[in-house]
Amino acid sequence: MTRKRVGVLISGRGSNLQALINACKKRDYPAEIVLVISNVPQAPGLLRAEAALIPTLTINHKDFPTREAFDAALDAALNGTQVELLCNAGFLRLHTPGFVERWRDRHLNIHPSLLPAFRGLHTHERVMAAGCKISGCTVHFVRPEMDEGPIVAQAAVPVLAGDTAETLAARVLEAEHHLYPHALALVASGAVFVKGERVCDSNKQAQIPLFSPPLA
Numbered sequence: 001m002t003r004k005r006v007g008v009l010i011s012g013r014g015s016n017l018q019a020l021i022n023a024c025k026k027r028d029y030p031a032e033i034v035l036v037i038s039n040v041p042q043a044p045g046l047l048r049a050e051a052a053l054i055p056t057l058t059i060n061h062k063d064f065p066t067r068e069a070f071d072a073a074l075d076a077a078l079n080g081t082q083v084e085l086l087c088n089a090g091f092l093r094l095h096t097p098g099f100v101e102r103w104r105d106r107h108l109n110i111h112p113s114l115l116p117a118f119r120g121l122h123t124h125e126r127v128m129a130a131g132c133k134i135s136g137c138t139v140h141f142v143r144p145e146m147d148e149g150p151i152v153a154q155a156a157v158p159v160l161a162g163d164t165a166e167t168l169a170a171r172v173l174e175a176e177h178h179l180y181p182h183a184l185a186l187v188a189s190g191a192v193f194v195k196g197e198r199v200c201d202s203n204k205q206a207q208i209p210l211f212s213p214p215l216a
């Protein structure tokens with residue numbers, strides 16, 4: 001089995017990165033992480049990659065005059081490491097349309113809501129304020145708009161009486177840690193592909209939604 005070479009972009013704590021690192025340790029997992037890039041110096045997630053002996057880079061967006069220049073530096077690093085698939089894991093910068101186009105259908109993001117609801121920041125606070133009874137997380141292919149693009153997989157969690165944004169965030173985060181390895185495996189193995197902005201099952205060739213994975 002040839003594993004897809006994956007780059008991961010982070011900005012912070014990197015718990016989803018850790019979930020992907022753990023998944024990649026399995027012998028039959030169809031991907032390996034070959035590079036982790038943070039735009040934030042000293043992001044805690046970098047230590048997780050270093051502990052797993054994965055090469056890391058800090059490319060600080062503040063060192064670049066334009067978004068295009070920053071994204072060009074990302075591109076150069078990713079291409080220099082022959083990255084085939086890219087995963088945003090808590091990477092909190094919006095990419096330029098050119099970058100998104102170059103990585104089109106090879107670039108995933110995870111967001112802590114059931115998209116297309118609650119894009120952007122302060123997700124859990126807004127879910128609570130809206131009185132939602134379920135929430136969850138989504139892995140999707142990246143498009144120029146923030147938290148938008150064809151959905152690969154979703155997992156749902158209940159919003160419980162007495163929840164705060166923090167307790168809900170923790171429940172959703174646990175689901176994220178199951179969902180992202182599942183979704184990356186689907187993409188890296190070629191089990192799914194994008195057709196007409198929908199993610200299709202490669203065997204059935206139909207535009208059917210995928211079921212979310214069972215949660216532990």
Ligand code: GAR
Nearest residue numbers: 012013014015016089090110111112
């Ligand atoms: C995760 O909850 C992820 O879904 C979210 O940032 C967090 C990163 O946590 N991403 C977004 O909100 C993207 N719009 P982590 O650094 O521990 O993986």
